[in-house]
Amino acid sequence: xxxxxxxxxxxxxxxxxxxxxxxxxxxxxxxxxxxxxxxxxxxxxxxxxxxxxxxxxxxxxxxxxxxxxxxxxxxxxxxxxxxxxxxxxxxxxxxxxxxxxxxxxxxxxxxxxx
Amino acid sequence: xxxxxxxxxxxxxxxxxxxxxxxxxxxxxxxxxxxxxxxxxxxxxxxxxxxxxxxxxxxxxxxxxxxxxxxxxxxxxxxxxxxxxxxxxxxxxxxxxxxxxxxxxxxxxxxxxx
Numbered sequence: 001x002x003x004x005x006x007x008x009x010x011x012x013x014x015x016x017x018x019x020x021x022x023x024x025x026x027x028x029x030x031x032x033x034x035x036x037x038x039x040x041x042x043x044x045x046x047x048x049x050x051x052x053x054x055x056x057x058x059x060x061x062x063x064x065x066x067x068x069x070x071x072x073x074x075x076x077x078x079x080x081x082x083x084x085x086x087x088x089x090x091x092x093x094x095x096x097x098x099x100x101x102x103x104x105x106x107x108x109x110x111x112x113x114x
Numbered sequence: 115x116x117x118x119x120x121x122x123x124x125x126x127x128x129x130x131x132x133x134x135x136x137x138x139x140x141x142x143x144x145x146x147x148x149x150x151x152x153x154x155x156x157x158x159x160x161x162x163x164x165x166x167x168x169x170x171x172x173x174x175x176x177x178x179x180x181x182x183x184x185x186x187x188x189x190x191x192x193x194x195x196x197x198x199x200x201x202x203x204x205x206x207x208x209x210x211x212x213x214x215x216x217x218x219x220x221x222x223x224x225x226x227x228x
Contacts, residue, residue: 088155105159107157
């Protein structure tokens, strides 16, 4: 079975632009979470979605938004990009929001803002 | 506010050595604690998950322990190999489990020399 897939793998944007990152969870997984990992640090929680509803939100500005589709795939949108948004964006899926089983992460999208 | 700290930030050992990675958290009200491995430029791979009611988990050469009362977890790697070289991250699941979020440490970068 395919793991969590994210696209694109790399992206270069200019300050002020908008970006959309995509994530397909493992088949059968209904929960998707998004994390931001700045170089040299641990990932930071951005959003969690389950059954197309937002279940959690981290301390990120309103420039960050996300949604989950009926097929449980998800998109993360970032508006008005800042240099500080440069990071590895990770998507993780699980069968349910309850983390009785480990989270499965994708390989991430490397976003560079110039 | 939950904070997760990992010590040391970096570790270099000769092949074959047994080693311990440390993780501490400030809020003992966690749902579970997870250890992940991250190779350069890649996503996270789940290694071990310890529920809050458990004391330890083992997988092959890896053993993770959890002491909620002291706010500490350790990852023990036996007979280290060069292929174990990676960054190891611990993460505490904070919240009810239905809407919880993982709080990550900054990671320990391990180098195992042949």
